[in-house]
Amino acid sequence: MTVGEAIRARRSIRKYQAGHVIPQEQLDAILEAGMLAPSAMNLRPYEFVVLRDRGKFPGIIRIHPYARMLETASVCIVVCGFSGDGGSQWFQQDCGAVTENMLLQALEFGLGTCWCGVYPVMDRVEGFKKLLGIDSTPFGLIALGLPDESPAMRGRYEAAKVRYV
Numbered sequence: 001m002t003v004g005e006a007i008r009a010r011r012s013i014r015k016y017q018a019g020h021v022i023p024q025e026q027l028d029a030i031l032e033a034g035m036l037a038p039s040a041m042n043l044r045p046y047e048f049v050v051l052r053d054r055g056k057f058p059g060i061i062r063i064h065p066y067a068r069m070l071e072t073a074s075v076c077i078v079v080c081g082f083s084g085d086g087g088s089q090w091f092q093q094d095c096g097a098v099t100e101n102m103l104l105q106a107l108e109f110g111l112g113t114c115w116c117g118v119y120p121v122m123d124r125v126e127g128f129k130k131l132l133g134i135d136s137t138p139f140g141l142i143a144l145g146l147p148d149e150s151p152a153m154r155g156r157y158e159a160a161k162v163r164y165v
């Protein structure tokens with residue numbers, strides 16, 4: 001699979017085959033793909049909270065009403081950023097690049113993903129900080145699992161969004 005093929009095949013997956021166990025090597029490679037994303041001044045102001053135990057999923061769904069796909073997902077990765085001292089004013093962009101890299105690496109392994117935004121919805125941010133016991137800013141979560149649906153690829157070149165100057 002080429003990078004271009006992966007980009008064009010990726011869709012958000014919201015139904016997963018329950019009970020699938022994602023091998024640790026795949027999780028490691030997905031996290032590494034995130035860490036290889038470009039980062040302003042190479043500060044890499046982020047950390048990852050990986051939830052392999054589904055015990056906290058119901059708590060996450062209570063905080064995040066649009067993360068119900070976790071009902072069947074195998075793993076949830078919360079991408080968290082550091083701003084302020086020791087962090088970076090660019091943490092949002094960095095975390096976005098990190099997240100997309102992870103979605104594409106997961107796709108190569110045949111895994112489905114859904115990116116769910118957390119920051120800047122502050123009640124979600126506070127809820128995640130408390131639930132996970134973290135000081136960093138939860139930026140977004142990635143649901144991961146073996147897909148149980150296959151939404152069609154879609155070509156999406158929208159000429160009206162491009163302006164050549």
Ligand SMILES: Cc1cc2nc3c(=O)[nH]c(=O)nc-3n(C[C@H](O)[C@H](O)[C@H](O)COP(=O)(O)O)c2cc1C
Nearest residue numbers: 010011012013014066067114115116117118140151
């Ligand atoms: C910043 C961001 C936040 C998102 N939050 C959610 C979410 O809370 N719940 C959800 O089901 N999908 C969420 N999505 C996924 C989008 O709904 C999805 O990417 C969009 O509808 C396009 O569909 P596709 O990913 O299949 O191409 C989010 C995507 C991004 C980039």
